[in-house]
Amino acid sequence: MHERTSLPSWSGLATLDDDAIPLFSSALLIARDEYPGLDHAVYEQLIEAHTRALRPRVDSAAHWPLKMMAINRYLFDEQGYAGNHEAYHDPRNSYLNEVCERRLGIPLSLGLLQMEVARRLGLGLDGVSFPGHFLVRLPVDGGVLVMDPFNRGRPLDVDELRERALAHLDGRDLDDQVLHQILHPASNRAILVRMLRNLYAVYVQRADWDRALRCVDRVLCLLPDDADALRDRGLCYFRLRHLRGARDDLARYLQARPAAGDAERVRELLIVASGERSRLH
Known part of the structure; x- marks a missing residue:
């Protein structure tokens, strides 16, 4: 049924x-x-x-x-x-x-x-x-x-x-x-995540950060601990000037993957987000 x-x-x-x-x-x-x-x-x-x-x-x-x-x-x-x-x-x-x-x-x-x-x-x-x-x-x-x-x-x-x-x-x-x-079969969850990531990539290319954020946030509904999705959501938050969200997600990404190939770049963004907070206060 x-x-x-x-x-x-x-x-x-x-x-x-x-x-x-x-x-x-x-x-x-x-x-x-x-x-x-x-x-x-x-x-x-x-x-x-x-x-x-x-x-x-x-x-x-x-x-x-x-x-x-x-x-x-x-x-x-x-x-x-x-x-x-x-x-x-x-x-x-x-x-x-x-x-x-x-x-x-x-x-x-x-x-x-x-x-x-x-x-x-x-x-x-x-x-x-x-x-x-x-x-x-x-x-x-x-x-x-x-x-x-x-x-x-x-x-x-x-x-x-x-x-x-x-x-x-x-x-x-x-x-x-x-x-x-x-060629192993993909699970239904994996297929939906791939659909959302396709949309995320389209919206990032268009610099449509609100829609990109929505897509990656849905990925995290399906995969709550996915490190890549945390990083991507943090980058969207950063673009949208939602600095607290950016700091939280980027910090969680670095905690999960401290030796990632993009870890240095993410650390730099985290420093910038933290500095912005200091200036705002």
Whole structure:
């Protein structure tokens, strides 16, 4: 059964085990921060409509790859969901309501929608926090079928996966064991955190510190002790001149990671924030 009556709460998500987190409704919860009037039932009904339309096709397909092919054909060819190659960094690509309305997204948001539909049809489609672009994977015949939701669900072979991963590994070796680890399924919590961090990066690039702060604060709802998120929230507070918040978060980051590569820079910011307080008083 899927929860169809209300969205989860941020405080409630913090207490759930990773895989107990409802992925689709939690992604809509992220969108509601930007769209307070969002009617989640509209998008729940859309996913249900996709599921109903697909069920006869999926049930009639004999093998799992053929079932997945039917889902991809429906979503990407018939319904027109597509990767937004022209405006990849548009924040609307990460808000699930906009993805459903505009039929445009980035790998993660398209993959999340693909996963939700597939799971409701009985396919164990998982997300993969692959370096660079998010992917999805389906267990088949003792192996896995790995697909690229940004490119209409196109299957990827081992050579292409290796080539894609190497571009993000700074020249490190990539043997079969490492590739297998990279292709491990991502938890629902990890997927939501990646969505929030994508949005955080977009808003930092735009110097939209209020929205960047909101995103990283939500990361900390999901991962309360995450050192990187504490640092990032502290930097947002610093930009917004909320110096007490900046001092608290940056100090906690340094306590957690005193030898981090950016520790010296963070210490300098902490000194500046403390000095600003002295001048204000």
